[in-house]
Amino acid sequence: MHGELHRPETPLVLAAHVKDYIYWLYYQYLLITCSYVLEPWEQSMFHTITVTVFAMVVYTAYVFVPIHCMLHQGKIIQ
Numbered sequence: 299m300h301g302e303l304h305r306p307e308t309p310l311v312l313a314a315h316v317k318d319y320i321y322w323l324y325y326q327y328l329l330i331t332c333s334y335v336l337e338p339w340e341q342s343m344f345h346t347i348t349v350t351v352f353a354m355v356v357y358t359a360y361v362f363v364p365i366h367c368m369l370h371q372g373k374i375i376q
Contacts, residue, residue: 307315328334333344 331344333341336344
């Protein structure tokens, strides 16, 4: 084991690892939010609302945080 060279993984193996990791993250999301107990139509509504709220928070941070940083540094003069 000590003298063996590490063989690089093929792209297919790496893609499988990434896919497994994404499935694991989704499973963790289902467990944390307890949405795995919801019916399919309730799950879709819950996921839609969650994604919409997350997108609004990201957009608001993208638009307003730089303005607040500039105001704090005194770079915007009214």
